[in-house]
Amino acid sequence: MTRESFTASLAPPARRLLQAAAFLALALPLGGCGTGDLWDKFTAKDDTFVEEPADKLYNEGLYLMNEKKDIKAANKKFEEVDRQHPYSDLARKSLLMSAYASYQAGDYDSCIGSASRYVTLHPGSPDAAYAQYLIAASHYDQIPDISRDQTRTEKAIASLEEVVRKYPNSEYAASAKAKIEGARDQLAGKEMSVGRYYAQKRDFTAAINRYKTVVTQYQTTRHVEEALYRLTEAYMAIGIVGEAQTAAAVLGHNFPDSRWYKDAYNLVKSGGLEPSENQGSWISRTFKKMGLGG
Template structure:
């Protein structure tokens, strides 16, 4: 009974702490909005656009948030939300950017600029997947969970399939190629992990997954080599030879 009371008290303390943090985090945002001068929606948006174009993204977020708060149904409301996505992306606030994008898509399913929102959603998920510190110091992070990468790939694939005339298509296709290699490389790293621990069937299956799903990536030969070696260790000589011959053909 004493232990249960202790757990309950701990839960109350933790809950109170989170509530306090939430209050603290929302208070500065409200203060920032209040600091923005009282102007018309157009005057505020002109200021925000100039600030955004100057690369002052934190200040742009203050101005855009003020417009969003004071004129939620005004003529600039949708453009303000799109600009907020870009500003949050530039400041690295990926969670806020994604929340704004998802809300925009949900409330404006037929908007003419949905292609931009899917494009930005892909870019935001790519940024969320990166670890600047480890990349800066050259640490190989191909073994990280690739869930964000898969979501980014899905976002940009939606853009390419649903909006083929979008001006963002060329850049999206470049990013899709990079994401495909990123996902394939992750599977190869996992396959190598299994192979080193003599889990040869699991290693072969990972290699097979790359062949089946990421054959357009630059890791096809790596996948076939893992399959060849893993099947050989398992005594599945026909399958091993098959992978070997396919790898030889692929090199031509």
């Protein structure tokens, strides 16, 4: 088969590709016939990159962050240390500084990303506890108000508990514990808000379930006093007076000076009753388990 007959036998798409390749081969001059400039364009290297010393980049990043307050520019310098000198000690420090700078700027997602990478790459570093704390603090600082979904709060608690669990003797453990209490108070506040909503709708069973969550899971928060009063109120409303009396009695025993106890006491008295603790009530058992029972 001749070259012409072979080309003609091809399907139209394949024939067009073969013809185009032949045309391109003819269009490109042979070596030594003025191809130098063209070839240089294909093989030219970018000589604009100049490697800089790690300490120079790192110090420039510190200057931009501390003096110029230009977090974005500082982060670029820290990233360059990691890119140009990935196995240096300053690359490790730069990754942590990048997380810190992002946290200071309120760029919490970037902070979490850099700090998480640091913990993964350098779990045995003395600064790993701080990196873990930055992750937790980034979640904590984004906790929304109680009218919104509390998924971020739950993430904050999980991250803060990770700090306490993995680094119990670090200087960040105490701060993490305090933040955990703050986040738990937020979750308790959310439960109380929903409980009050149900009570206003006179759905007292649903309200009691919310208040019960506060009493059983968030006893150390400031909301537990109101939760016990609201239980007294809800149980009185549906006629389960024994539980109402117990809630009022436990409230009085643990928080005798609380304004919520005064209200609970008056509410029970208005029904011709007295606060009286039933030792078999779930309320009494819960507080005894915590060492707070009457």
